[in-house]
Amino acid sequence: MSVRSRLRKKETLDKDLDKIVRFEEAAGHVSRGLAGPGLSLLFIAAAALFAAVYVSGEHNSVIIIIAAMLGGYMALNIGANDVANNVGPAVGSRALSMVGALAIAAVFESAGALIAGGDVVGTISKGIVDPATVSDTGTFIWAMMAALISSALWVNLATVLGAPVSTTHSVVGGVMGAGIAAAGFSAVNWPTMGAIAASWVISPVLGGVIGAAFLAFIKIKIIYQDDKIAASRRWVPVLLGVMAAAFSAYLAMKGLKKIIHLDGFVIIAIGVGFGIATYALTKPVIRRQSEGMENRNQSVRHLFSIPLICSAALLSFAHGANDVANAVGPLAAVVHTAEAGEVLAKVSIPWWVMLIGAMGISIGLVLFGPKLIRMVGEQITKLNPMRAYCVALSAAVTVIIASWLGLPVSSTHIAVGAVFGVGFFREWYTSKSKRRRAYMSRKLGNVRPNGEPRPHPTAVSQPEEARRRMLVRRAHFTTIVAAWVITVPAAAMLSAVIFLLLDAAF
Structure with missing residues (x-):
């Protein structure tokens, strides 16, 4: 064979190998996209097998197994959407990597569900529907199944669209729609629904205002001080004490209900005690940590990184x-009704049901959570450790205030509202604050000897400057708010249709 023929054969072989490599790369890209749904289906199948072990041979066991699959699907969607609010700010501020955030959230979400998860749940979702109006066990089971399917589908759609929504509101809407389809509009407790609708406004506004207030305090007392390190040594331990007080009271009030019931005075005492202890312990730590730091904002941000990771956990x-x-609330309702043949307003949650919920949330977070984590932490507004700290602290403080006042709030709306509040406050503060302008003039040397400001040599037009200073992306703002507003009615209409189909088929 001639040299030329061998070269042509080699070139042909190289081209064929290149085609194979490209095909393998394309196949790998497609398979990565299918890995998440595939693993989700495996988990749902595992939930069905897990339920079958405990209910095999019992009356209505097939219905319970199907409900377990739906409960697992709902848990996956909660992990994919709702958990982003807890770790998104930490990721967006670079205090945590995505892998670290997923690991921390998965461990602590599961621990919270299994250790301190409620052992009794209102099966009609906090009094939305009167159990007496849906007393037939078959009708009630289909209503709960419809609520599970509709709320899970809605949260799934919101996750695909990149909108963090309230899973509580999704379940409420699902139960309401199924209740209306089963027993009419009179079955719904409309004053309770009115209070939930009010939370659409109360939650994000309260979270935004409190988050902005903390950021304003940090800017005034630390950032725009000439000696930032001295200011940090004075005020960062105070802020950490406030964080410890808020989270200890939050956990005592909301997270430890299953372990022990505490009254308001004890909860306040726990918060104050942890706050004072944290202040005393962190004051020397912050002093040592700040020694040798440069007098600049980056140094101050570093002091908030570890507290931010703790708050995410x-x-x-x-x-x-x-x-x-x-x-697992509707799932627990189906399990009890199918086994006992009676409809109750509250039932105990079997441990295997709770385990399906806890594992589903963690798996959904790992498989699909990064999209919403990036949305909350990076795409709404730019966050650094100080701003993210304000968001996390606002979430805990707002829930405590709202619970004390008896206001219905959504943790999702609070956290995202705090992100919006921080961003909008920065916009306002950047353009309006005399203190900031004076500080920047001193820093940049834009003041004449007589105290009059020098004109900036690179001044831009007012419209361009206004656009540059819009620190919150309006497209995400309108998308998220629209998703919040339509969550309950959308889940309700979807649930009503699904209930009518199930009722007609079975």
Whole structure:
């Protein structure tokens, strides 16, 4: 064979190998996209097998197994959507990597659900529907199944669209829609629904205002001080004490209901005690940590990184303790009704049901959570450790205030509202604050000897400057708010249709 023929044969072989490599790369890209749904289906199948072990041979065991699959699907969607609010700010501020955030959230969500998850749940979702109006066990089971399917589908759609929504509101809407379809509009407790609708406004506004207030305090007392390190030594331990007080009270009030019941005075005492102890312990630590630091904002941000990681873990624990009921509440209702043949307003949650919820939330977070984590932490507004700290602290403080006042709030709306509040406050503060302008003039040397400001040599037009200073992305703001507003009615209409189909088929 000639040299030329061998070269042509080699070139042909190289081209064929290149095609094979490209095909393998394309196949790998497609398979990565299918890995998440595939593993989700495996978990749902595992939930069905797990339920079958405990209910095999019992009356209506097939219905319970199907409900377990739906509960697992709902738990996956809660993990994919709702958990992002707890760790998103920490990831967006670079205090945590995505892998670290997923690991912390998965561990503490599961721990919160299994250790402190509620052992009794209102099966009609906090009094939305009167059990007496849906007393037939068959009708009640289909209503709960419809609520599970509709709420899970809605949260799944919101996750695909990149909108963090309230899973509690999704379940409420699902139960309401199924209740209306089963027993008419009179079955719904409309004053309770009115209070839930009010929380659409109360939750994000309260979270935003409190988050902005903390950021304003940090800017005034630390950032725009000439000696930032001295200011940090004075005020960072105070802020850490406030964080410890808020989270200890939050966990005592919301996360430890299953372990022990505490009255208001004891909860306040726990919060104050942890706050004072944290202040005393962290004051010398902050002083040592700040020694040798440069007098600049980056140094101050470093001091907030570890507290921010702790807050993400605590928020995840409390979220798992509270919101696992969104996944397994209707499932527990189906299990009890199918086994006992009676409809009750409250039932105990079997441990295997709670385990399905806890594992589903963690798996959904790992498989699908990064999309919403990036949305909350990076795409709404730019966060650093100080701003993210304000968001996390606002979430805990707002829930405590709202619970004390008896206001219905959503943890999702609070956290995302705090992100919006921090961003909008930065916009306002950047353009309006005399203190900031004076500080920047001193820093940049834009003041004449007589005290009059020098004109900036690179001044831009007012419209361009206004656009540059819009620190919150309006497209995400409108998308998220729209998703919040339509969550309950959308889940309700979907649930009503599904209930009518199930009722007609069975």
